Amino acid sequence: MTDPAHGFDSYDVLGVPVTVTTPTLTAEAIERWSHDEIGRFVCLRDVASLMAIRDDPDIAPLHRDASVVTPDGRPLAELGKRRGLPVEQTSGYDLFEAVCARSPRSGLKHYVYGGEEGVAQDLAQVMRTRYPGISIVGVETPPMGEPAPREAEFTRQRILASGADVVWVGLSSPRQDVWMWRNHTGLPQTLIGIGAAFDFHTGRKQRAPRIVRVMMLEWLYRLLAEPKRLWRRYLVMLPRFVWLSLLDKGRRKNRERSGDAPAQ
Template sequence: MYGKLATYDVLGVPITVTTITQAAQTIEAWAQDDVGRFVCIRDVPSLMAINGDSAIRDLHFEAAMITPDSSYIALIGQLRGLPVEQTSGPDLIDLVAQRSIENGMSHYFYGGREGVAQELAEIFIRRYPGFRVAGAECPPFRELTGAEDEAVIERIKSSGADVVWVGISSPKQDVWMRDHYKHLPQTLIGVGAAFDFHTGTVKRAPLWMREARLEWAYRLAREPRRLWRRYLIQAPKFVFMVARSALWRRLAMAPKPGDSCK
């Protein structure tokens, strides 16, 4: 689990070939050393947002793992014959938390609105007795000063945490992880809105809708004014771009006229 993980390309981003259980096992294996790493979790809107930003797209090549937060991104891998399943931030953090009761991993929560990180830590302590919290804090909604940033890194470094859950909006959290992982001995995992889902600040779609790949419809119905462009314009554009990429790949692999075995 320490070597480079297998990936498949989706719009120039190397998505890791993994199931959610394998992702949790990999994170647990990384907790056994003091090497800083970071994990990105990508859904369709975030892929579309970074598609035209080469700097943000390129930071993904430094990530130790990039899991598919969208069932549609996982489906692309499945259609290529790969053993991939949706590995979302809310589900991954819950599974790792549950498993950590047996392996003793400790957790640091960084992000969310004021008090949310602390509330999330308390929720997991109640949900999984014996759950270990190394720290929880919410950064201010402004750029940190150099001194403040250094203090955050020192608190995380000295906390004894095995894993750091980062709940900041994307791509801000991805840039933060890329800029800091080399200075920390933990695995950083950007889970975005998972803090809000688990604390109930934002309602998540029912399980049956998630299993039917309809979570987008639930979110659109709840926040149409904010999300209509994301799901009614960006999502169809994503399908078109993926289909075009697949066509180009198939054409590139097709035998050229005159090619023959000799």
């Protein structure tokens, strides 16, 4: 299924249109979008965040308005590959690296929005050290909780005045997704919700080793690191996802046997 507005194919995962993309292809699209004045947002979906947003009828429609919904988690990428699609895991960590590494040449200007106190400033310093010549035009840590309308408008005006091309949003999901959904029409930038990547890139948290990610056990690594915060995400939502995916696979096979072409 192709999105005519953005030129990407997508495949359905429990009603969510996951984009057929890679870190490089997404980075290239973000660079192209910097040449127009259209506000867009990019969601990065792992199993837990997909289930959380899918289960909430008030925010579930946001995926349809996103320009890209990347397979942040390897299981989502593997589902696409098993359908014969040229998709790669496109995590917040990897997309951030892909875009920033190209920025000294592409000239993209960046705004860092989110994280706990001091994290956004540390991330900006990491970016300047790791990618000499990168342009960072704004750094902001929002207060906890829902901002007052006046405060939200001040934030929008600061981002608008900065001249940024990309706004990196680290508010955790689904808060960051809702924030981008509400604000993308009033801003000309591309908003990208990368959540925990703020902490990974600043060294506050350790990303799972590559072999763990390849084995699709990153969820277990994170659960063991933060059991009190993440137990429900991985011990409740993950089994539900597996069960619903198996049911969906069965329905697809039934449609194939009956001669109906399944939607990707």
